Amino acid sequence: xxxxAERTTIATTGLTKRYDDIVALDEVSxxxxxxxxxxxxxxxxxxxxxxxxLLGLVExxxxxxxxxxxxxxxxxxxxxxxxxxMPEHECLPSWMTARDLVVHLGELRGLPRRxxxxxxxxxxxxxxxxxxxLRLIGTFSTGMRQRVKLAQALVHSPELVVLDEPTNxxxxxxxxxxxxxxxxxxxxxxxxxxxxxxxxxxxxxxCDAVVVLRDGRVAAQGRISELRGREAGSARLSAVxxxxxxxxxxxxxGVHVEDGEEGWLAVRGDPALLPDAVRDACADAGVSLRAxxxxxxxxxxxxxxxxx
Numbered sequence: 300x301x302x303x304a305e306r307t308t309i310a311t312t313g314l315t316k317r318y319d320d321i322v323a324l325d326e327v328s329x330x331x332x333x334x335x336x337x338x339x340x341x342x343x344x345x346x347x348x349x350x351x352x353l354l355g356l357v358e359x360x361x362x363x364x365x366x367x368x369x370x371x372x373x374x375x376x377x378x379x380x381x382x383x384x385m386p387e388h389e390c391l392p393s394w395m396t397a398r399d400l401v402v403h404l405g406e407l408r409g410l411p412r413r414x415x416x417x418x419x420x421x422x423x424x425x426x427x428x429x430x431x432x433l434r435l436i437g438t439f440s441t442g443m444r445q446r447v448k449l450a451q452a453l454v455h456s457p458e459l460v461v462l463d464e465p466t467n468x469x470x471x472x473x474x475x476x477x478x479x480x481x482x483x484x485x486x487x488x489x490x491x492x493x494x495x496x497x498x499x500x501x502x503x504x505x506c507d508a509v510v511v512l513r514d515g516r517v518a519a520q521g522r523i524s525e526l527r528g529r530e531a532g533s534a535r536l537s538a539v540x541x542x543x544x545x546x547x548x549x550x551x552x553g554v555h556v557e558d559g560e561e562g563w564l565a566v567r568g569d570p571a572l573l574p575d576a577v578r579d580a581c582a583d584a585g586v587s588l589r590a591x592x593x594x595x596x597x598x599x600x601x602x603x604x605x606x607x
Contacts, residue, residue: 306332308459308491309353309510313362316348323348325515326362333522335485337502338495340512346495349512350461353493354384367458367491380409383452387463387495389444393437397428397447400436405454415454422450425488426480442473449480459491460484466501474501481505503598523598532570533594535563536577540586548580565594 307330314327324345340346351357352364355375364371369378392400398419405415423432426446431439436447445465452460465481466474482505484490496502502509503523511519519526538545542564546556549566554576559565568576574591581588 307368308332308334308336308366309493310365310368311349311353311362314349314352314359314364315361316352316357316359322515324352324359327512327515327517328362329510329517329520331508331510331520333506333508334489335482335492335494335506335508337506337509337523338493338512339497339499339502339509340518341497343514344512345515346512347463348515350463350493350495354382354461355379366493380455381458383455383457383460385448385452385460385462385465387467391436391444391447393435395436396433397423397436397439397443397450398432400447401451401454404451408455410455418454418456419450422453425453426450427476440473441468442470442476445469445473445477446480449477453484453490457490459493461493461495463495464497465494466496466498478504499598509598526598532573533565533567534573534577534591535559535565535594536591537563537589538581538586539589541584542586544584545580545586548583549577551583552576552580554580567594 309329309331311327311329314324315322316324327345327349338346338349348357352359353366353371355371355378358372366378367381369381371378395403401419401423402415405418406412410418420429420432423429426449428443428446428450431443436444439447445468449462449465452462462481466477469477478501481492481494485492485507492506494502494506506523508522509520509526510517546564549556554566554568554573557565566573566577577588577591
């Protein structure tokens with residue numbers, strides 16, 4: 300996926316990092332320009348090491364790493380001024396208020412006091428903590444703490460935010476709200492996102508592209524829409540009539556049938572024979588075929604296929 304340097308979000312070439320006998324990253328090469336990128340992989344796949352290398356926190360043994368076209372090792376300080384980071388683990392001082400913490404971190408990033416206070420008010424409102432800004436962080440729920448971590452990553456108006464497992468520990472409602480906040484960053488606020496997660500659904504809902512790591516190597520990369528693609532030998536059909544009889548007729552002709560989205564059936568079979576099999580089965584069952592469309596494979600299918 301080629302991209303101009305100024306529009307490239309992530310670019311690595313032969314990126315390698317070892318810890319003693321463990322190869323955490325094994326010649327990782329990427330080039331992705333999308334505004335919202337998901338980083339997927341099981342524990343130990345290399346996600347954390349890749350993120351640290353991209354943030355300039357670890358120096359690779361070989362290869363190069365760039366974010367926003369900036370070399371993560373040679374120009375680390377410049378890079379950190381232009382990005383925000385939301386860590387996975389608990390790291391908030393319980394004795395501070397949300398406002399005081401975010402203002403303080405804004406000043407540490409070089410904002411004048413007046414601008415830091417103004418930006419803190421804006422980002423706490425954006426993440427839904429405006430009314431809680433004067434409460435001690437020690438009294439916050441897990442979801443509120445996650446929002447504080449997101450707010451501090453945004454206070455200095457970064458071009459890109461790196462989010463490490465932002466839905467960890469959240470209940471279903473909190474998870475929904477966090478995912479919506481993350482999606483708004485790239486969709487509405489123009490902030491690019493690198494979202495690390497082990498939950499495929501979270502990445503699928505918030506990102507445009509994905510990088511899948513396995514054992515320190517790239518198992519798959521690209522736009523989610525392209526990775527889904529079309530699954531050969533699968534289709535969706537809509538018909539009017541006796542669908543029980545249609546299912547039986549399809550099965551007789553070697554076509555596998557499952558319930559699809561409302562009003563549709565998902566069918567799979569030999570790609571060369573499937574259209575004729577569906578036509579003949581409809582005739583046998585006495586039903587009217589309304590539509591027969593190609594079946595999309597899911598991102599899960601693509602990821603599992605890449606790492607299998």
